[in-house]
Every structure is written in C-alpha cells, then in structure tokens.
Amino acid sequence: MTIGLASWLLNLCTLLVISLPAFILLFWILFLKRGSRLHWWLLPIIIGVLVSSLYAGRFISTRFDESLQGKDLDIVGYIASLPVANGTVTRFDFDVDSPEVGQNESGQYPKKVRLNWYEAPELKVGEYWRMTVRLRQPHGFASAGAFDYEAWLLRQAIQATGYVRSGSLLSGRDLWKYPVHQLRTQLREWLEKTVSPENTGVLTALLLGDKSVITDKQWRMFNETGTTHLMVISGLHIGLMAWLGFSLASLMGRVGVLPLRRFPLPLIKALAGMLFALCYALLAGFSIPVQRALVMTFAALLSPLFGIRASPLTLWLLALAGVLVMDPLAVTSQGFWYSFIAVAALLFGMAGRQGGQHWRIKAFKPQWLVFLLLMPLLLVNGQPVSPFSPLVNLVAIPFIGFGVVPLLLFSALLQFVLPDIASFMLLGVDSLMNAFQWFLQWVSDFMLLIPSRQSADWPAILLAMMGMLLLISPVALRLRWLSPVLLLPLIFPEQHLLPAGQAEVTVLDVGQGLSVLIKTHQHLLVYDTGDRFSERLSAADSVILPVLLLSGVARIDRIMISHGDKDHSGGLLPLLSRYDGTSVISGTDLPQYDGKLAQCMVGDQWQWDGVDFQVLSGGGFRRSNDASCVLKITAGSESILLPGDISERVERHLLDQGSDLESDVLLAAHHGSRFSSSPEFLNSVRPEVVIFSAGFANRFGHPAPETVKRFQKVGAQVYNTASDGSLSLVLGRGNLMVSAYRKKHTHYWWR
Structure with missing residues (x-):
C-alpha cells in the first residue's frame, strides 16, 4: 500500500510540473478580475484536461509489466x-x-x-x-x-x-x-431456473444489465425493429425507478407512516426516488447510459430542495461533465454518443410551446425526434435503420417500461420473502415477453431497412446531422427545405476507387491467424478469414466485416482460403452470411462448410483491372499446412507473395519447379514459424518488406527470433500485426509505403 501511495504521489507531482503553465492560467482566471469575467469559459476546459491527464498518468504507472x-x-x-x-x-x-x-x-x-x-x-x-x-x-x-x-x-x-x-x-x-455481485448472481440463477430459455437472456438484460445471453437471432430482431435500446438499461429504466420510489414515498406519506414532523415530505420523496434509481443502477452494472441518467435524475430531484431551478440544458451539461469526470474514456463508447445525442434531440425538439398539440403528436414526437437525429450515426456505424421503428417503439416502450420492467423488479424483490408468489409472477412476465417477441418477429417482416452508409466521411455525417437539426427544430425556420440537400452526401457517398493497374493490400490484425484484403479498381479478393474464437465470435465479426462495411463494400468477388486450419478459415461462415453467393476456393477441405468449393491448382491465374493473380502452389500435399494456396499478386512492377502456412518442404518444391517467387512484399509463411522462410527461399523472393500476421504474446512464440533474424539479414523491413495493427500498402504506384494502423491512430491506452 505504501509503494502504491508513493507511486500515486510521484505521478501527481510529475503531472503538476508538466501542467504548470495550465495551473498558472487557472490561478490567473480565479484571481484576476478582468480575466475572471472574460475567460471563465476556460476553467472547465482546464479542469477537464487535468482530470484526463491524471487519469492517463495513473494508468501508465500501473500498467502490467511486460516482462x-x-x-x-x-x-x-x-x-x-x-x-x-x-x-x-x-x-x-x-x-x-x-x-x-x-x-x-x-x-x-x-x-x-x-x-x-x-x-x-x-x-x-x-x-x-x-x-x-x-x-x-x-x-x-x-x-x-x-x-x-x-x-x-x-x-x-x-x-x-x-x-x-x-x-x-x-x-x-x-x-x-461483493454484495451487489452476490445479489446479481442469485437473481440470475433464479431467472435461469424459472423462465423459458428463449427469454432468459432478455430478462437477464432487463434486470441485471447482462446482455451476454441474448442470442444473435434476438439481436438481429431488435436491431431490425429499432428496439435495441430497450435491452440496454438507460434513462427510461432509471427514470421509471425514480418515479416508483417517488410515488411510493408519496403514498406512504399520505397514509401517515412517515415521520413528516422531522423530515419534510418533498425531501423524503426525492431521497426515495434517488435510492430506487441508485439501487437499480448498481444492479444493472452502472453502464454509461445509466451513469448519465443517474446524474440527471439526482440533479432534477435535488435542485428544487435547494432552491435551484436548473434548466434541462444545465442538467444535460451536468450529466455530461459527471460522466466524463468518472470516466474520461467514456468518449470511446458508442453508447456515450447515442445516449447524450438522444437526450439532446429531445431537449432541442421538445422546446417551446407544446400545449396546442394533439396527444397523438405528443406521444409520437419524442420517438421521431430521437430517430431523426440518431439515424446518421446509426447508418455510419452499420446499424440497420427503418423509418417504421418510431411506430414500433410507440408500442414497445410502454409495454416494456410500464409493464414488463415493473413486474420483473417487483417479482425479483418478492422472491426473497415470498418465492412461490414471485415465481408465479415471473411466469407471467415470461408470457408477456413471449408475446412481445412474437410481435417484433411479426413486424420485422414488414420493416423497410435503410442500407448502412459506413463509407461516409465526417463532413457528410455532420451535414446530415445539420439537416436533421433543421427538421426537428421547434422554430418554423424557412431553411427546412435545405434538409434533403444536406442529406445527399450521406445518401450518395463519394466513391474512392483505385486507378486501374493498382491493388490495395490490407493485412488485417486478426490476432493469431490470417486475413488479407486485396482490392483493385472494381474487384475484391479476401485471402483467409481469421480464427473463430467462440460459438458467437469470430475474426470476421470483430475485424473483417467492420472494415468491409466501413469501406462501403457491397460484394466480395472471391474468397480464397489457403487451407482448412481454424485460424485461417474460422471466419468464413459469418462472412458468407453477409456476402452470400461469393465463390470459395481452398487448398483443402473446409470443416463445417458444405457449400460449393473449388480447389486452387498450380497454374490458376486471372486478371482484374490490370492486376495479375497467379497460384504457384496448392493441394497435393498430405499435411494441411503444406497444401496452402500460394498466391502471387502483381500490379505494375510491384508484387506481393502470400504463402499461407507452407513449410520448408514446399519452399524447396517451389524452388525446384523454378517458380517466379521474386516479390517486393512477402507475407511470412506460418506466422513466422522457425520451420518456414528458409534462407534459400528468402534469397529467391528477395523481399523489401516482410509482414508477420501473429497474435500478441501468442503461446506459439510467433514470429520465432531466428526467423526474424533471417529476414533482417536480407535487409527487409519487418512489420508485425501484433505490434503494428492492420497494415496497408498499394501495389503499382511505384513508391511502396506501408501504413501501420497503431502508428497512425495512436492512443495512450494502447501498449
């Protein structure tokens, strides 16, 4: 403990020395009269910088020792x-x-x-x-x-x-x-034993904030119908809990069971609402939307007691500051932006007079406001969006917020004192969720989905947001006709196409595995699809699909799997589920894939947009690694060699055949294993750049130190996805340059 305290104090002192100019400016703001009036807006910025710096310094001082x-x-x-x-x-x-x-x-x-x-x-x-x-x-x-x-x-x-x-x-x-986790464990076990399997994940998410049991099919249904937010405990749920506590205290005060002579009823109601909201927030895991809702709820309940009349905008800014003080890295979460932008849309769009509006408009308007402002962000993040989702939420929000959640919480409370009655109530909740999911499944067949626009750049996103702000503005501006114009860059994003004769090669960071994207002017080849980490997660889900969607790729022309090992073929099925009908080529049979499969053969070659593809080896070997498809890609005078997991045996075979191996870029065979990349093979390839696709601190020790030394001996530049992230280069330009993602997008929390 003494060592930890000393480290913290040393870190704080270092921060103070580094931030000395900022502190001088801070004191100048506080004590100089002119400065205090003219530059008070600098104070929150300086405080934010100092809090974030202290947070970063604390993290660096406690980083796990790499040795x-x-x-x-x-x-x-x-x-x-x-x-x-x-x-x-x-x-x-x-x-x-x-x-x-x-x-x-x-x-x-x-x-x-x-x-x-x-x-x-x-x-x-x-x-x-x-x-x-x-x-x-x-x-x-x-x-x-x-x-x-x-x-x-x-x-x-x-x-x-x-x-x-x-x-x-x-x-x-x-x-x-860990009393809260103990309680969460007990409630999760109660849910698993009582409700039907298809509702266990949904009810666990609503009660405990644990979404890990929700199936992929259910997530797709929630995404398509625009009801995913109901499965994430946020302002709706926290506000409901505060209202329940507030109402319960009010009811108890009316029947005379509260000590109103000692404590005023408004104080008791506010504290009860805060207590209910806080308990539910702790039970739900205290996520970012929960933090935002909790801060705003506390401020709204306490402000009248202290005579403070805070505007909604003040509460929003207070919640924003509170969340960032507790967690400066909250800005890295999509939920942070979704949560605060949704509330901002409501505050902005609902401002002004509402008294003359019909009750149907009042009920529908909040859904429409949030939908309009969040739609650009959802589209660029690959989320399916339907214009009918606000209508679905008109039914879904009251059903979940005022029906399912209160009954679920009340039955959870009862199960500690009257377990039989609680289980009976929970079965009723289970039936309600069955009806709810049936309704969503029915409406999902009629939802008109707007295609995602992940390839849009930030100017297009900002213009679209400005267009939506014009639509939801409570003031009757004559500029609303500009909204469709401002949406055009998002609807029709600019296409960034390579010139004919060039090929963009991206070796993706997929951990201990391999996946390479080769893009020409109008075609795309995926060479290997990485590993499958679990039944629900693969390299395709985590890395390949996000990159393709972000690039606006509508189709894949061909998928080549070097061989059937899981770290090369594990992402094939998830990739095909998104790009159905893509032709698949492999050097071996592929486990768990029963679709049409062609085998790569020596001599196979084709040309796309002036770029040549040639198979130098594939199949014909008993060992799966040696049967890898060896592919050479040439654009202009530059080329790259993709050898899969071949060993020295196949390397010698290629040398004996007199294959044209010379390439500017070499993807190291078998992730840099010591049994591949022999000196004779390297002398024939003569690469300027060598790329290792390996997992960070992997248990195989790839790349082997002796293999790295062999590459350094021939004078090649060495890159590794484990330390550099995804690596990109363009063949055919005449100036070979490798772009490393970790160096281009560096953050202090990255190693």
Missing part, C-alpha cells in the same frame, strides 16, 4: 464478477489479494485481471482461490471499425488478461464480499 508475460504466476484472490460460460470457456474478473505474488521490480502487480478458464469448475462470486495463470497486457484488434477492447478494459480497471492453468479453492463464498 511477466508468458510466465506462470501464482496469484491468490477473489472471483470478482459474474462468471460467464461460453461453450467450454468460462470468463470472469479476479481481484488479486496477495501483493507478494506476481510483483515486478517496481513493486507493482496487477490488482484486477480478466481470466479465461477452459473446462472450469463451477465458480461463484466471492470465492477465494489460488490460481496459476499466464497474464499479458490488455490487447485488442487495431483495425478500422474494430471495437476498442483496450479502452474498454481500462474503463473496467482491468490491468491484465490471461488464462488459468490450474486452481484450487481456498474458501467458499464470502457473503459480505
């Missing part, structure tokens, strides 16, 4: 979150309780880690375990459109991730440890 990666560490501590089982893997957070275990030279050790345990025993929150683990620094996919996993882990205060090699239970659940 401990890949080593067996013995740690002792508590299960600190609800364990989530996905197939044979169980994921959970672990609070390390032993400072002497896992320390590095500076005295720091990871205090909170996220672990995976294969074929784990039954785990409970609050259990005390001794585990042998292997840890690594947090690391996510660095690619366009990919989820920023490292920022998310930092927001959860998780300092390292890893997996359990072995473990032994030291003591059972400590009922006083």
Whole structure:
C-alpha cells in the first residue's frame, strides 16, 4: 500500500510540473478580475484536461509489466464478477489479494485481471482461490471499425488478461464480499431456473444489465425493429425507478407512516426516488447510459430542495461533465454518443410551446425526434435503420417500461420473502415477453431497412446531422427545405476507387491467424478469414466485416482460403452470411462448410483491372499446412507473395519447379514459424518488406527470433500485426509505403 501511495504521489507531482503553465492560467482566471469575467469559459476546459491527464498518468504507472508475460504466476484472490460460460470457456474478473505474488521490480502487480478458464469448475462470486495463470497486457484488434477492447478494459480497471492453468479453492463464498455481485448472481440463477430459455437472456438484460445471453437471432430482431435500446438499461429504466420510489414515498406519506414532523415530505420523496434509481443502477452494472441518467435524475430531484431551478440544458451539461469526470474514456463508447445525442434531440425538439398539440403528436414526437437525429450515426456505424421503428417503439416502450420492467423488479424483490408468489409472477412476465417477441418477429417482416452508409466521411455525417437539426427544430425556420440537400452526401457517398493497374493490400490484425484484403479498381479478393474464437465470435465479426462495411463494400468477388486450419478459415461462415453467393476456393477441405468449393491448382491465374493473380502452389500435399494456396499478386512492377502456412518442404518444391517467387512484399509463411522462410527461399523472393500476421504474446512464440533474424539479414523491413495493427500498402504506384494502423491512430491506452 505504501509503494502504491508513493507511486500515486510521484505521478501527481510529475503531472503538476508538466501542467504548470495550465495551473498558472487557472490561478490567473480565479484571481484576476478582468480575466475572471472574460475567460471563465476556460476553467472547465482546464479542469477537464487535468482530470484526463491524471487519469492517463495513473494508468501508465500501473500498467502490467511486460516482462511477466508468458510466465506462470501464482496469484491468490477473489472471483470478482459474474462468471460467464461460453461453450467450454468460462470468463470472469479476479481481484488479486496477495501483493507478494506476481510483483515486478517496481513493486507493482496487477490488482484486477480478466481470466479465461477452459473446462472450469463451477465458480461463484466471492470465492477465494489460488490460481496459476499466464497474464499479458490488455490487447485488442487495431483495425478500422474494430471495437476498442483496450479502452474498454481500462474503463473496467482491468490491468491484465490471461488464462488459468490450474486452481484450487481456498474458501467458499464470502457473503459480505461483493454484495451487489452476490445479489446479481442469485437473481440470475433464479431467472435461469424459472423462465423459458428463449427469454432468459432478455430478462437477464432487463434486470441485471447482462446482455451476454441474448442470442444473435434476438439481436438481429431488435436491431431490425429499432428496439435495441430497450435491452440496454438507460434513462427510461432509471427514470421509471425514480418515479416508483417517488410515488411510493408519496403514498406512504399520505397514509401517515412517515415521520413528516422531522423530515419534510418533498425531501423524503426525492431521497426515495434517488435510492430506487441508485439501487437499480448498481444492479444493472452502472453502464454509461445509466451513469448519465443517474446524474440527471439526482440533479432534477435535488435542485428544487435547494432552491435551484436548473434548466434541462444545465442538467444535460451536468450529466455530461459527471460522466466524463468518472470516466474520461467514456468518449470511446458508442453508447456515450447515442445516449447524450438522444437526450439532446429531445431537449432541442421538445422546446417551446407544446400545449396546442394533439396527444397523438405528443406521444409520437419524442420517438421521431430521437430517430431523426440518431439515424446518421446509426447508418455510419452499420446499424440497420427503418423509418417504421418510431411506430414500433410507440408500442414497445410502454409495454416494456410500464409493464414488463415493473413486474420483473417487483417479482425479483418478492422472491426473497415470498418465492412461490414471485415465481408465479415471473411466469407471467415470461408470457408477456413471449408475446412481445412474437410481435417484433411479426413486424420485422414488414420493416423497410435503410442500407448502412459506413463509407461516409465526417463532413457528410455532420451535414446530415445539420439537416436533421433543421427538421426537428421547434422554430418554423424557412431553411427546412435545405434538409434533403444536406442529406445527399450521406445518401450518395463519394466513391474512392483505385486507378486501374493498382491493388490495395490490407493485412488485417486478426490476432493469431490470417486475413488479407486485396482490392483493385472494381474487384475484391479476401485471402483467409481469421480464427473463430467462440460459438458467437469470430475474426470476421470483430475485424473483417467492420472494415468491409466501413469501406462501403457491397460484394466480395472471391474468397480464397489457403487451407482448412481454424485460424485461417474460422471466419468464413459469418462472412458468407453477409456476402452470400461469393465463390470459395481452398487448398483443402473446409470443416463445417458444405457449400460449393473449388480447389486452387498450380497454374490458376486471372486478371482484374490490370492486376495479375497467379497460384504457384496448392493441394497435393498430405499435411494441411503444406497444401496452402500460394498466391502471387502483381500490379505494375510491384508484387506481393502470400504463402499461407507452407513449410520448408514446399519452399524447396517451389524452388525446384523454378517458380517466379521474386516479390517486393512477402507475407511470412506460418506466422513466422522457425520451420518456414528458409534462407534459400528468402534469397529467391528477395523481399523489401516482410509482414508477420501473429497474435500478441501468442503461446506459439510467433514470429520465432531466428526467423526474424533471417529476414533482417536480407535487409527487409519487418512489420508485425501484433505490434503494428492492420497494415496497408498499394501495389503499382511505384513508391511502396506501408501504413501501420497503431502508428497512425495512436492512443495512450494502447501498449
């Protein structure tokens, strides 16, 4: 503890020295009369910069020591979150309780880690375990459109991730440890035992904020009907809880069971509303929309008690500041922007006189306002949008907000005192959810979906937002006719096409696996599709599809799978589900794929838009790796060689055949294994650039140090997706330049 406090103080002192000019400016603002009037707007900016800087400095000082990666560490501590089982893997957070275990030279050790345990025993929150683990620094996919996993882990205060090699239970659940998680565990088990399997995930999301059990089919249905927001606990749910607490206190005050002589009724009602909202927020996991709603609810309930008449805009700004003070990295979350923009749309569009409007207009207008302002953001983030979703929400919001959620919460409360009655009520809620999902499934067949526009650039998005603001403005502006004009850049985005004779090659960061996109003037080839990490997640879902949608790709002309190993073919099915009908070529049979499949053969070649593609090897070998499709792509005088996972045996075979191997860029075979990329092979290829596609701190040790040395010996520039992220280059321009995503989009929370 002493070491940690000293580190924090040292970090604070360093920050003060670095920020000395900002502090001088701050004091000038506070104490100089002229400055205090003219420049007060600088004060919140300076405070925000200092808070964010302190947050960043604290993170850097507690980063997990890289020298401990890949080593067996013995740690002792508590299960600190609800364990989530996905197939044979169980994921959970672990609070390390032993400072002497896992320390590095500076005295720091990871205090909170996220672990995976294969074929784990039954785990409970609050259990005390001794585990042998292997840890690594947090690391996510660095690619366009990919989820920023490292920022998310930092927001959860998780300092390292890893997996359990072995473990032994030291003591059972400590009922006083993590009481909220204990309660959440008990309620989740109650839901799993009582409701039907198809509603377990939805009701768990509504009660506990845990969306991990909702199926992919259900998510598609919610997305298509525009009701996804109902499954994310936010302002609607928190406001409902505050209203319930407020109303209950009012009712108790009327019947005379409250000590109104000592405490005024308005204070009791406000505190009751805040208590109900806070309890529900803690139960739901305290997400960003919940934080925003909680801050606004607290301010709205307390302001009248202190004689403060805060405007809605003031409450909105207060919530914005409160969320960012608690979590400066909230800006990296899409939910942050959706949540605050939706509330801003309501505040802006509902301003002015509302008394003369019909009740139908009053009921429909909030849905329409939020839909209009969020539509551009949803479209560019790949979310399906339908103009009928506001109509669906007219039914869905009251049904869930005033029907399902209150009954669900009341039955959850009752199950601690009257479990039989609570279970009976929960069965009624289960029936309501069956009817609700039937209704959504029925209307989803009639929803007219607007195609996504992820390829739109920021000017087009901003113009579209301005157009929507003109539409929802409460003032009858004569400029509303400009709205359709401002939407045109989003509806018809500018197409950025390569000139004929050039090829853009992108080696995607898909972890320990491989996926390469080759784009010409009018064609696209996907070479390998990365790994499948679980039943619900693959490299295609996490990396490939976001990149394709962000680029505005409408079709894939061909998918070439080098061979059937999972780290090369695992994303094929999710990719085909989005781009159905694409032809597939492979060097081997593909597990779990029973569609039409052609085998790559030596001598296969074709030309797209002046770019030549030639298969140098494929099939004919007993080992799956050696049967990889070896593809050479040539644009102008520049070329790249994609050898899959071939070994030295196939390399010798290619040399004996006299294949034209010389290439400017080489994708290292088998992720840089020591059994590939022989000196003779490299002397024949003579690459200027070598790219390794490998996972960060992978258990295979790829790329092997001796293999890297062989590439350095021939004078090649070496890149690695594990450290550089996705890598892009253009063949045929005459000036070969490699763009690394992690270097182009650097953030302090990235390693």
